[in-house]
Amino acid sequence: MTFAAKLFFAVLPPEASTVAGGIDFAFWLITIICGISFVLVEGALIYFVIKYRRKKGEADKITPYLTHSTKLEIIWTVIPTLIMFVIFYYGMITYLELKTPPSGAETLKVTGRMWAWDIEYPICERDAESGIQECYKNIGSTNPVPGKGIPARNPIVVQLGKAYLLEMTSLDVIHSFYVPAFRIKQDVVPGLKTRQWFQAIQAGTFHMFCTEYCGLNHSGMISAIKVLPEAEYKAWEETTRAKLREKIAQQKADLASGKPPSPEMMAKLGEAVYTSKCASCHKLDGTRLVGPPLNGILGKERELSDGSKLVADEAYLLESIVNPKAKVVKGYPAAMVVQVSGDEVPQVIEYLKTLK
């Protein structure tokens, strides 16, 4: 293989899923067809220009009066048509493969939101006695500086060789779930459920991008997919389950003791909520992002879009989070979309209170 060919082969991302090979085959087939057509067309163009070029100072020549040739025209209509059928055919079969999930695939629930992906796994622990259930959820966060590479923190873990079915929706605008190494891409549409499947055949960590423009941090809506061989995956799953059990035990203990967690504890939990769910829109240094800055908000006077004014108290914060459209801050779009659970709300409010 020549150096140039190597360079070009390396251009395609790794073939890390079952469908990648088929798609790449079609890709190379088209490349060969295009390559030959390119050489023929551009070759003829350049050859004619050189061969029939008018020399400097040359007098007018008598050129052949060729206006058409039915035979030639039929040939160059029929041949491209046949070639296009072939390309269409390979496009079609690879697409069908891409869109037909095998039975028994494990379902992951994917939620796109401005500007992160949340993945819900069917990995759940349940305490039979109290009925408390916790499932593992990968809560994504916006990557503010993709230029520095994707941080290794919190990748989406999947198992090598296992088929996954993604059931996807969006909380706000359209996003698109793209993993180049898997050759999969599917838009994630609010109000709709879209589906895509994959089965990884290569271990490693791969890029995952959002490919539908979704506003300010579209390019930060990126993450990594980590494919683990079965043994490692099982180990990861076991630690994940252990953490879930710990969480349940903690909740049970809190319930049993009947005492609410301390404000410091709440604020600490709230900080984590803030980082994963609010920081993509709100800054804490007094500057504006998508929404207003939230540092020292408690007790501040707010002006609303209808012109009315109020002082931000705890009730206002609560309403702003739970029902953001009810009161919209003047000068900002009613664009706040967020999913927080019942216990996260008091935690994040507790956290906001600690900020100056």
Add this chain to the structure above:
Amino acid sequence: MAAAEHAHNENFLSRKGVWEWVRSVDHKRIGIMYLVAILISFVIGGVFALLLRTELMFPGKDFIDANTYNIFFTMHGSIMIFLFIVPGIIASFGNIFLPIQIGAKDVAFPVINRLSFQLYVVGVIIIGFGLLSPADTGWTFYTPYSAKSGTSVISLAAGAFVLGFASILTGLNFVVTVHKMRAPGMHWTRLPLFVWSIYSASLIQVIATPVIGITLLLLIFERIFGVGFFNPELGGDPVLFQHFFWFYSHPVVYIMILPAMGVVSEVLPVFSRKPIFGYKAIAWSSIAIAAVSFIVWAHHLFTSSLSTTVAIAFSFLTFLVAIPTAIKVFNWLATLYGGQIDLKTPMLYALAFVFLFAIGGLTGLYLGAVGVDIPLHDTYFVVAHFHYTIQGGTVISLMGALYYWWPKVTGRMYNEKIGVITFLLVFIGFNLTFIPQFIMGISGMPRRYFDYVPEFANYHFLSTIGAYILGIGYVSAITNIFASTWTGKKCGDNPWNANTLEWKIPSPPPEHNFHDIPTVTEWPYEYGRKAG
């Protein structure tokens, strides 16, 4: 020559003053105003492109922030599409030369023609108002983002809506003009191919533009009154918007490219001294493209949420549109065969068109094949592909048209040496900008990204360097041609020794084009000699 000297006093430019331009219904003046307006838009849109490329030169934020970036790419796309390339060759050179080429004194409805330009100006002003809080939705306005974004989406959409009317009026005018105003003897089979192409593009304009008008209106309604068409929170369907949008915006690609093909079909025979090869095939393929262009729109939606059947059907239809396009390329090549090729600047652009457009067309095969499109969709591969067709096609052809026809408009010749050098800058800069984009698209670089992972850094760097060269090339090429208006040598009525009717009247053309309507006796490609 004597006739030309005599006519000189009464040419269409003799009456001076701004007011003469504003009130004029002369198709040539309207065409020139359109030409100047679109070229200004082109330069502004180009500056935005260079600002974007500057930010992208290195990974990380080093020039503008994400919000500004998003606004700039919206401006770049909207200006280039709505203000520059859609009116493009049709409204500029179509206006100036279509009536002359068919032997008419003006278009069918000169006052409506002026109204079209006035609407264009109004549209520009409305869009200008939006700059107070510039939109960040991209030129595609995809819902629900465009329904939610806090920026002035309404004025951008309203501006585009008004511009749509300008283009409907132009299209209508040309369709009627071609049907009703052809000189005696100007049969359909004697029409210059430029006229054929403008005619097909005008048909698309008249049929497709109302759809985008209605779509944008619905979007405006949704934003102002909260009526749910596209926003799922209000019970609407965001994908419906994409269908409406591309129902117009795919055919619009051919509004842009057909006239460009028309220009090339004029320039190649003149500078090869040979008849165009396969006249009927080229004319019919224009019509075929116009027709098929209406039934391929969903190939922009392969990843959105189509049923597999629909996706496969649209993939098939998409290949149908490729066939007439391929036929044209073969015809142009055959036109060169055995000719006496004169590499003047207009010819260089026409040849570059064939070269670049072939690349644009071939890379389209990847995107038409639905399974292969999935990983490539919305990556830089698509960006490079449509720049090869729209810029490598339409803009390059427009440059060729400028170099070919401006000497006719002014009667003066441009500087050939600068013409060639600036052409080379454009050609090299263009390829350097977009070839790296093909490669990084294949590697998975998504489009509309303010920042990117470091793997793509080298490609982005090269692309930015290319863009700078390209920018310098265009500005100097355009400067060269306009400077000839004042500094060029007089070049007579027919410097290229061409056969279409515009070359048979004085330069600059008289106010009413023809003293006596000519009678046409042959087709315009009577170059070369019949064998035997």
